Amino acid sequence: MEGELFLLKDSKGRAFLVRLRPGGVFHHHKGSVPHEAILRAGPGGVVETHLGEPLSVHRPTLEEYVLHMRRSATPTYPKDASAMVALLDLAPGMRVLEAGTGSGGLTLFLARAVGKEGLVESYEKRPHHLKQAEENIRAFWQVENVRFHAQGLEEATLAPESFHGVALDLMEPWKVLPKAAEALMPDRFLVAYLPNITQVLETVRAAEGLPLRLERVLEVGWREWEIRLPVAHPRFQQVGHTAFLVAFRRWKAS
Known part of the structure; x- marks a missing residue:
């Protein structure tokens, strides 16, 4: 109990x-x-x-848990986290790199996508965020397929071409883009979660000269309806803009 x-x-x-x-x-x-x-x-x-x-x-459900768990940082909304899993094209057994961990919402979606044979390497340099994220994840997900790192991705030592996907939820992802791109396998995906369009432009600019091709930039809509027979109408309270998702594909460096 x-x-x-x-x-x-x-x-x-x-x-x-x-x-x-x-x-x-x-x-x-x-x-x-x-x-x-x-x-x-x-x-x-x-x-x-x-x-x-x-x-x-x-x-x-995973969605319900992420929306109601304790937060040390604003979580990646489930609509965006599930879209990131799709954009990363994750499957059981894959290895995925994440930075930062935040409250652990996106981490849970990644961990369930890669399954018990897969691995999520999650980096977070803010100790209070990492502590809360570890508690949140272990309370819901008992599979030992998440490895936590109490440091920024800038300080990490990563093997080249060792990850099937990279998920970035950072204020300044362009600072780690070269390292993340080097750690990503060819023809695989890096997806960044960015609240404003200025961050998107800076990230795309930073990708120039790296073995990354911009695939798409999108927002995920989520419109719920109220059904009270015989009446139906959109809910008055809607989730509006949460973030832009920026997806890159890595090509082989010459």
Whole structure:
């Protein structure tokens, strides 16, 4: 029981991430419910608070976990993380390089994509971010396929052409682009997550002269709809711009 993760949803669809512990109690504004009752109900079940509020019980999906886990930095949104996995063309058994780790959201998507036979080498030079990321990742993902490095990518020693993919979530990725490009296998992909277009232009400029070809620059849209039969309309609260994804393909250096 101790340490198990559950997601509770109330009648208005609000979600709450709960880590069970012996004698623990979950407190909702419409009452409380013991952790033992949540465990008995199990995934797909329903519990009621002492005031009669029904709460559905679930195993959190990766998306739900990333949106509700503790954060030391703004996480890569699941819509962007899943797109990065697709752009990197990751598959089980591959090795992927990541910098920086942040709160560990993107790391989890990468780790699940490469599977237990694969490996994620994640670099983060801010100790408090790395500590939180390690806690977040190990709480959700028990597979030992992530190797954490408490340093910036600038200081790392990387074997040439040793990674199937590179994921960068850094304010100034152009500073590590030569090293990252050298560590990437030919005909494989490097994807950078960048909040503003000025960073995109600087990164593309820095790639000139490197064995990297710009493949595409894109934003990922995510528009949810509210369905209340017989009425349907887009949700009033929408996730707007989060970041630009900049994808490069490496070619063989002459």
